[in-house]
Amino acid sequence: MKKVVSTLLLVSSFQLVFAQLTVAKETFTRRDSLQGGLRPERTSFDVQRYDLNIMINPEEKSIVGYNDIAFKVVTPTAKIQVDLFENLQVDSIVYNHKKLAFQREYLATFIAFPEKLNPGTEHSIRFYYSGKPVIAKKAPWDGGFVFSKDTAGKHWIAVACQGFGASSWFPVKDTQSDEPDFGTSVRVAVPNGLMNVSNGRFLGSKDLNNGYTRWDWEVKNPINTYDITINVADYVHIHDNHKGLDLDYYVLRANEEKARKHFEEVKPMMDCFQSKFGTYPFAEDGYKLVETPYLGMEHQSAVAYGNRYLKGYLGNDLSHTGVGLLFDFITIHESGHEWFGNSITSKDIADMWIHEGFTQYSEIVFVECQFGYEKAMQYANGLQQNVRGDSPIIGHYGVNKEGSGDMYPKGALLLNTLRHIVADDAKWWSMLLKYSETFKKQIITHQDVVDFFNKESGMELTPIFNQYLRYTEIPKLEFRKDKKGVAYRWVTNEKNFSMPVDVMIKGKKVRLNGTNDWKTVNSKVKSPQEIQPIKEHFYIRY
Structure with a gap:
């Protein structure tokens, strides 16, 4: 993305960036229902934990590995749905040391068990897979993997998949309706000289003696599947602590000095948010900012940061007021x-x-x-x-x-x-x-x-x-002169609408309790021009 963009492009891109959601459409396919629906094959089980173990080959832009999926049965079932994009290969699915039968329909993999599973029982499958994941054309506006290089020519790899689907890169129950209750581990092997940073706490690394090193991470908390992430680069680790909360930053080696200064903004942000919204929800997993080759994403406890150490949104102010240049938009928004x-x-x-x-x-x-x-x-x-x-x-x-x-x-x-x-x-x-x-x-x-x-x-x-x-419309406050002075009402799509609004009348703040029916302000107001709604406080038309 170019640093200088038109206001129209800037606004349009912002409205898409942090969600990278699917293309807007009003007709839906069987695939849409398989990805977004809650059928018995999904609701019959509750995910307890994911343990992901993969190897990434940057040269081939491929991945291979498995996901251990532990789950508890909610309703009797002999079949469950686990999701994996069609372009990735299901190598095998193992349960109790035996391979299970499965059928694929678009991104859904329907897995058959040899007998019906009873409610309250707990089970685990190992889902082996491989292939080349979808590569995002313009992350994070679309979903998929990003294979990039840093200024030193070293591999810089990341993923962004909200809305697009976590199943675009690993087998998972790909719905926001179910999170792993007891956390997730992410073990990723990458070529020696590179590091992988994922969610949660670092457990350690292991040289696999094949040119790869595996980096192990674990999340203690429940986590959205689209938040589970990988970030591969020649990172420098910066550690800090603020009032008992671990703050960790993983940045490209060339950016260490500027990152140390720039990320000082995190401390007043944490003070503000914790005072207004409560204690940081994932203290057990720590808080991280991880530099990425795309703009940003709210990956839990490993927030993706790609705003180039600028204030605003890539140096621009989305509020068009100058106020937006007082802080780093990506740090604040994604956190x-x-x-x-x-x-x-x-x-x-x-x-x-x-x-x-x-x-x-x-x-x-x-x-x-x-x-x-x-x-x-x-x-x-x-x-x-x-x-x-x-x-x-x-x-x-x-x-x-x-x-x-x-x-x-x-x-x-x-x-x-x-x-x-x-x-x-x-x-x-x-x-x-x-x-x-x-x-x-x-x-x-x-x-x-x-x-x-x-x-x-x-x-x-x-x-x-x-x-x-x-509705697309916002409430419209209408005025008209009547025999008693000035009358007002709300014009809305919603029936039986009522909402108070504050207005200025002759220098004084007055509250009007409007409905869809005409009401008189008071006999002393002679003209609608004497009434000025406080637009900074109420998002309305008038």
Whole structure:
């Protein structure tokens, strides 16, 4: 990507970058259903742990190895679905020292057991595979492997697969609805002189005496399958600790000096996020930034960083206000995902706004922590220019289909609006903290979010969530003169809509409790021009 890009390209690319989601479409195939659906072959078992062991050949751009999949049976079954992209070879699947029969349909591998497995029992299969994984053409805007070289000509390899599918590079139950309850280990052998960095803690390395060294990592926590990652390069390791939390940075050798200075921003970020969202969710696994040949991704406890040690987004300001150049967008945004997306995960990709809306809002929160409320509102208001209004934010369920890229700015603006609807900052921050802690390390749905904020706010916010997330239009505040002065109402797609809004009238802040029906402001207001909604606090039209 060129450093200098047009505003249109910059906004468009941002709306796709951190999710690398599948191409928007309204017709769906059998493959979509196999990847996004929850049929008995998936719901009958609960993954307990993955233990991945592979070798990467950079010259051939190939991988070979296996994944041990431990699972508990939920409902009686003699067949389960494990996913692996069609271009990769299933070498064999072993259970109790015997090979199992299987059938492949697109990315789904349906595995047959010799007898029915009973609920509550625990089992493990070893899934051997090999081949050349899909190579991303422009990661992270699309999914797949990246085979690159650093400035010294050494191999630099990474993967990005959110939405595209973790099964693009290893066998896995490829759905956000199930995470391995007891963690994951990732063992990756690469040519001597290179290092692999994956999620969690480093367990050690082993020279295999064949020109390869294996690097072993382990995650103690549940983890989204799209977060499981590999990063191969001639890395330098920088270790730090902030108030008891391990901070580790793996950067290209040539960038060590600038990285030591640049990543100091992590410490105030951690102070801010932990004060607002609760303790860092994955302290057992530590926090890492890993330099990658693509822009960024929220890989749990191994956050991918490729922003070239610049402020903003590749040196540009997505808020168009100047405020976005006060911090490194990738560091802040992708780290915010540790709370929203990695800790709190949506069950279906259709609800990906739960990841992206809250995480873009975390940028606003960071700005407020560091630079004050006015700068935060300036930044939030600037994000309005990035909303395209092309399609609803909530996507289609069961077919691996996300909603509009507006889930980023519009989702964040919805939360900023909710804060000012609540109109009590102490209550708002308490709610946000409780939200993060209530659903910590859980898989949730859109309705869980709505129910939580309804209960904690003591307000009926459902119509507001619906209007912003299920329709392209935002609420429009209309005014007209009537016999008693000036009347107002909300124009919305959502029926029975109501939402308070703060306006300025003759220098004073006034709260209007609008509905779809006309209401009179008061007899002293003679003209709609006397009323000015506070646009920095409420994302509305008027």
